Amino acid sequence: LQKIGVNFTVSNKDTVKSSDVLFLAVKPPIIPFILEEVGPDIEPRHIVVSCAAGVTISSIEKKLSAFCPTPKVIRCMTNTPVIVREGATVYATGTHADVEDGKLLEQLMASVGFCTEVEEDLIDAVTGLSGSGPAYAFTALDALADGGVKMGLPRRLAVRLGAQALLGAAKMLLESEQHPGQLKDNVCSPGGATIHALHFLESGGFRSLLINAVEASCIRTRELQHVADQEKISPAAIKKTLLDKVKQESPSLSVTSANKVSLFSSRSPSSKKN
């Protein structure tokens, strides 16, 4: 992050003081502790954006209301391809977040992909679909490449072609008015190679596996939310295990950077730092 000119600090307090929009990008169990820590410094101007899976707007608002009467909270769910500006992001606005606060977030996140507002109760489903979705795609691509290799292609080429095929198909679908079923039909010439292959996919229950996957991810997200609500983990226990892990992985890192808060230093949309 420092390489692209983003200011860096190990002090969460400093971050809050010099920013207007706060992204909380920590693991869900850590959220309550971060909120305790930065709560006193939260002012009416702050927009607190949580990307933590399963952490509800109401739980964040509840924690912050001890410090600030009308905290602006927005909950968002994104996915890893934001890294290549093809993310899928949804957000839900909290009680005190205005329409323009939501629109600001939307503008920011739209610079790294697709972004739209949803009702909070849909966010678990979004997690199951586009949150976990890239993993389904990676798995598919790995297998497609295996198929290519089995039939004689070198691995690198197989991976490249498989990825391009999915990329191209997704692009066609997004740019077309047509139903994916119709687009599928358009590829299947009668008695040809593709329809033979599709028959195999159907025989394997391909579609139901994907439905099952989205469902499982969504349900698990809800389960984790339930666990998080109960706050069974003690503060001391969390920090110690995390600290230990960080120490093992990167001994040179300063210990306090385990608590990361991303920062945007200005309210104006023109200062997109990605």
Added chain:
Amino acid sequence: GKVPAGSILASAPSDRNLDAWRESGCRTTHCNLEVLQESTLVFLATKPHVLPGVLQEIRPAVGPHHVVVSMAAGVSLQTLQRLLPAGTKVLRLMANLPCVVQAGAMVFARGGCAGDGEAALLKSLLSSCGLCEEVPESYINIHTGLSGSGVAYVYLFAEALAEGAVKMGMPGGLANRIAAQTLLGAAKMLLETGEHPAKLRGEVCTPGGTTIHALHQLEKGALRATVMNAVEAATNRACDVAKD
């Protein structure tokens, strides 16, 4: 449909099948040759193994003005043309059962000597029984697998739908009628809107609703693959039978 009953002559060995024709006002006979003498357009509707014998019988009476349409499953245009005089206009027709309620699906292929006029005539006459399309002969076995036998797949599906309803507490008779109407209605929407079935399916599925839950069950059971298997099996069987 388009032809007055009095202009139709039906021939069969016994009266068993002829009563229905007489009741509609058609003329009947037991003499195949009479049909050839009285008619221009002749439909051959015998069982496949009987057909060669009938063709031998009528061959002397077949002339260049005749249009011969065979409905015998698995008997190729090549065979028909071989057993009839050279130059005879021959067409091959494959229908399905719901023709009897004017909701049939029919395909026909023309032999070498049958022209546009004959094809147009056949299509025009048969359209009163349902959908009628000209196809290459190679599609005829596929039509068997899709629609000839396909009618039975639909009956099976209707039965299963009704059983599901009975399990949930609905009386059987009512369940059967509603199942049938559901299939009829869905098919009608498909035909009249011309939309892709996947699109129509999506339109019925409200998020998190009953339909998508049910469809998931169908996908888990690999219904699509099973249906594809069925069409493939029937088509292959039609090809095998034709070779015999």
